[in-house]
Structure formats: structure tokens, C-alpha cells
Amino acid sequence: MQYIGRFAPSPTGHLHIGSLLTAVASFLDAKANNGKWLVRMEDLDKPREVKGAADDILRTLDAFSLHWDDCVVYQSQRHALYRAALDELQRQNLVYPCYCSRKTVQENGRQGIDGMVYNGNCRFRQPEHNAKQAAWRMKTDNQPIVFEDKIFGIQQQNLQHDIGDFVLLRADGEWAYQLAVVVDDFHQGVTHIVRGADLLVSTPRQIYLAGCLKYSVPQYAHLPLLTNRLGQKWSKQTLAPCLDLSNKETLLKKVLVYLNLPQPIPDEHCANLLQWAVKHWKINRICRQFIISE
Numbered sequence: 001m002q003y004i005g006r007f008a009p010s011p012t013g014h015l016h017i018g019s020l021l022t023a024v025a026s027f028l029d030a031k032a033n034n035g036k037w038l039v040r041m042e043d044l045d046k047p048r049e050v051k052g053a054a055d056d057i058l059r060t061l062d063a064f065s066l067h068w069d070d071c072v073v074y075q076s077q078r079h080a081l082y083r084a085a086l087d088e089l090q091r092q093n094l095v096y097p098c099y100c101s102r103k104t105v106q107e108n109g110r111q112g113i114d115g116m117v118y119n120g121n122c123r124f125r126q127p128e129h130n131a132k133q134a135a136w137r138m139k140t141d142n143q144p145i146v147f148e149d150k151i152f153g154i155q156q157q158n159l160q161h162d163i164g165d166f167v168l169l170r171a172d173g174e175w176a177y178q179l180a181v182v183v184d185d186f187h188q189g190v191t192h193i194v195r196g197a198d199l200l201v202s203t204p205r206q207i208y209l210a211g212c213l214k215y216s217v218p219q220y221a222h223l224p225l226l227t228n229r230l231g232q233k234w235s236k237q238t239l240a241p242c243l244d245l246s247n248k249e250t251l252l253k254k255v256l257v258y259l260n261l262p263q264p265i266p267d268e269h270c271a272n273l274l275q276w277a278v279k280h281w282k283i284n285r286i287c288r289q290f291i292i293s294e
């Protein structure tokens with residue numbers, strides 16, 4: 001089987017040290033397995049998108065010699081694929097329209113492990129034929145979803161209890177991340193996913209969706225998160241500093257240390273550093289702890 005990996009940034013800001021870590025780890029794992037490394041721009045959330053960020057991310061990857069295979073895929077151009085997947089789930093009677101407002105969901109739900117668990121109000125109702133736009137929710141069931149993460153080990157979730165029926169298409173017409181990511185990973189032939197541990201909670205939903213759509217399920221490795229001193233994931237909201245491209249080698253070496261590559265790490269330019277790291281890459285050297293970075 002050919003290894004196909006990917007890096008799937010959301011263009012909501014510049015690449016920062018946390019997203020660089022994910023890019024480097026997914027790149028090294030793909031290349032160490034003689035695989036392809038794809039880049040997919042997850043640009044579905046238009047309100048959160050920052051103008052110019054997608055190009056800026058690509059330029060930054062390029063500056064670090066993180067060269068991707070094939071063409072970059074943009075989720076904003078793939079609505080027809082998501083629609084076809086939703087139609088298929090509808091054909092199987094696995095989705096239903098939901099007319100509840102965010103407020104009703106908050107008031108009538110209970111707290112789950114990733115937000116509110118929807119109380120299922122619309123699941124057992126006849127679809128309304130009114131002017132109001134519906135969201136579409138996936139029916140969850142009571143079967144435990146179990147999988148083995150290469151870094152975090154065996155994981156288990158009961159979707160009905162822990163998550164509840166989740167949204168695939170929002171009432172404002174935007175596709176939810178959970179559906180888009182599964183459809184794209186399948187259509188791009190992705191076999192291995194290496195990404196941040198903040199998405200570990202989403203993986204069972206994605207495995208479940210893949211199963212319902214008769215897709216093969218990729219292998220997963222979730223990376224420990226890079227956090228600031230307050231234990232917050234680096235992001236635009238936690239004011240992650242911009243990467244200083246005049247200092248690329250130092251940054252890349254820092255990332256290679258976080259990823260526990262053997263030391264000393266040679267003094268080389270990015271392309272050679274990456275080549276060296278591919279040779280020495282062992283995913284099982286990565287620990288589960290969060291990594292604090294300044």
C-alpha cells in the first residue's frame with residue numbers, strides 16, 4: 001500500500017510554531033515511509049479566514065523546504081463532493097434536518113466532551129416545510145468506537161453519549177469540518193493522518209462517518225500539543241508569535257528537538273536538515289506530554 005499523508009491548515013492566520021510542528025511531523029512520517037505528502041487548505045470557514053493567509057502559509061512551507069506533492073486542494077472548491085456524501089447519508093436515512101436555534105441547543109442539551117450534546121429534538125419529528133433553513137445532523141448510535149492512535153494508544157468513545165448527533169451542514173449553508181475532512185481524506189487517497197492532539201476528540205466522529213460512507217479508515221497519529229506557559233494551545237487567539245523566517249534553521253531545529261530526533265542535530269540548511277530528519281525519524285520516539293514553548 002502506498003503511504004499518502006497530508007497537512008491540512010486552516011487559513012485563519014500565519015503558520016506558527018505549533019502548526020510548523022504538525023507540518024514537519026506529517027512531512028517526515030510520509031517521506032520516511034516513501035510516501036506522498038499533500039497539502040489541503042481547509043478554507044470552508046469564510047468568516048474566520050484571514051485574507052492572504054493561504055498564500056502566506058504556502059510560502060512559509062516552501063521557505064522551510066517542506067515541498068508538497070501534487071496540487072494544493074482547496075476545500076472551498078469541493079462543495080459537490082460534500083453534497084454527494086450528504087446525499088448518500090440521506091439515502092441511508094442516517095441524517096435529519098434540524099431547525100433548532102443555537103440557543104435551544106444550549107438550553108436543552110447537556111454538556112458532552114466536545115460541547116453540548118444535542119437532545120435529539122428534531123430526530124424524531126417530521127421534517128418541516130417552512131422557509132427556515134435547516135442544519136443537517138448525523139444520527140449517532142450507542143456502539144463504542146475504538147481505535148489505536150500511534151502516539152496516544154487505544155482510544156474509545158461512545159458517540160451518542162459523549163458527542164450526540166452532530167452537524168454536517170450548518171443552517172447558514174456552510175459544510176462542517178467533520179464531513180469535509182472525511183470526504184477529502186478519502187478522495188485524496190489519504191492513508192495516514194498525523195495532526196495535533198486537539199483533534200483526537202474528533203477522530204471517532206470521522207471514523208464513524210467513513211464507515212457509514214464505506215470509505216477505508218486511515219491510520220492516525222496525534223501529536224502532543226505545543227502550548228504556551230499557561231498551557232494554552234498556540235493559535236491566533238493565544239497570540240502565537242509569527243515565525244521569524246530570517247531564523248528558519250533555528251526554528252526547524254527546535255521543532256526537531258520537540259519531535260525527539262536524536263541529538264546533536266546537524267548545523268545545516270532546511271533542505272538538508274529535513275533530509276537528515278527523514279533518515280532518523282521514528283514516530284514512536286514522540287511522547288504524549290504537552291510541550292511548553294516560549
Ligand code: GLU
Binds near residue numbers: 007
Ligand atoms: N484544518 C485543521 C486545523 O488547522 C486540521 C484538520 C485535520 O488535520 O484534520 O486545525
